[in-house]
Amino acid sequence: MDVIAGADELGARCDALRAGGQAIGFVPTMGFFHDGHLSLMRAARAERDAVVVSIFVNPLQFGPKEDFGSYPRDIDRDLALGEKQGVDLVFAPDVDEMYPEGPPEVTVDPGPIADRLEGASRPGHFRGVCTVLSRLFHLVGPSRAYFGEKDAQQLAVVRKMVRDLAFPVEVAGRATAREPDGLAMSSRNTFLSPRERRAAACLYSALRDAVDAVLDGVTDATSLVRKMRERIEAEPLVSLDYVAVVDEDTFEEVDEVLRPARSLVAARVGKPRLIDNVALPVRENAGRED
Numbered sequence: 001m002d003v004i005a006g007a008d009e010l011g012a013r014c015d016a017l018r019a020g021g022q023a024i025g026f027v028p029t030m031g032f033f034h035d036g037h038l039s040l041m042r043a044a045r046a047e048r049d050a051v052v053v054s055i056f057v058n059p060l061q062f063g064p065k066e067d068f069g070s071y072p073r074d075i076d077r078d079l080a081l082g083e084k085q086g087v088d089l090v091f092a093p094d095v096d097e098m099y100p101e102g103p104p105e106v107t108v109d110p111g112p113i114a115d116r117l118e119g120a121s122r123p124g125h126f127r128g129v130c131t132v133l134s135r136l137f138h139l140v141g142p143s144r145a146y147f148g149e150k151d152a153q154q155l156a157v158v159r160k161m162v163r164d165l166a167f168p169v170e171v172a173g174r175a176t177a178r179e180p181d182g183l184a185m186s187s188r189n190t191f192l193s194p195r196e197r198r199a200a201a202c203l204y205s206a207l208r209d210a211v212d213a214v215l216d217g218v219t220d221a222t223s224l225v226r227k228m229r230e231r232i233e234a235e236p237l238v239s240l241d242y243v244a245v246v247d248e249d250t251f252e253e254v255d256e257v258l259r260p261a262r263s264l265v266a267a268r269v270g271k272p273r274l275i276d277n278v279a280l281p282v283r284e285n286a287g288r289e290d
């Protein structure tokens with residue numbers, strides 16, 4: 001596994017891979033790997049000829065009061081884990097290498113999906129994500145790029161960017177990796193105290209409550225949101241940001257679950273802000289009058 005810090009070198013190495021007929025699987029990350037990241041690397045290893053991983057905590061996608069400075073970093077551990085997954089190239093630039101002229105003046109407008117939910121709570125976040133991914137996609141030229149479904153809205157925004165701007169890359173979403181009690185794996189979980197860690201499990205329990213309710217015949221989003229809220233608000237260590245039931249593609253809130261939809265949650269548990277989501281089942285005859 002080679003580790004590269006220079007953008008030009010990355011571009012040249014990836015050009016050579018493609019010229020040699022190798023299809024590149026790309027896993028963009030901010031590092032501090034957990035099994036969610038590693039499962040994306042394993043998928044890329046199984047499905048593509050060459051695997052490129054980026055490790056870059058992208059300042060553009062953090063607000064001024066967010067955790068850019070304290071975001072967990074451990075490059076040596078990440079490199080050891082990446083090597084074990086059979087990664088070919090790791091791109092680990094510093095901020096000056098990624099943005100040599102300073103914060104870019106030209107950025108990618110992520111469109112209306114990005115105004116909702118995470119976008120409303122974190123203004124500018126998805127613009128930063130789309131901008132860094134545009135640079136990375138151009139440098140790497142992957143045929144497939146891998147993202148975790150934990151960041152479901154990010155995945156929807158990236159899919160839309162790739163479609164609307166004709167990036168020649170396939171976007172592959174992969175299932176959220178979970179701890180045994182259901183908590184979604186996240187680099188930020190490292191900041192949870194043992195009590196907060198136990199409390200954080202209520203986020204997934206609330207999402208499961210919504211799935212169970214739909215399976216029991218509840219399709220009304222207000223009832224589903226109320227159920228999820230009740231579960232989370234019963235946990236004193238958790239401070240809820242939002243719960244929502246949204247259309248799978250547009251991330252607009254829906255009144256009823258009649259077509260593919262997701263329930264989403266964002267909450268602060270102690271210091272870290274955590275997000276999670278699940279796809280809701282659509283009952284076979286949902287929405288039929290007879």
Ligand code: PAF
Nearest residue numbers: 028029030058129132151
């Ligand atoms: O999901 C992440 O880790 C980041 O948002 C990404 C896609 C690597 C862009 O910085």
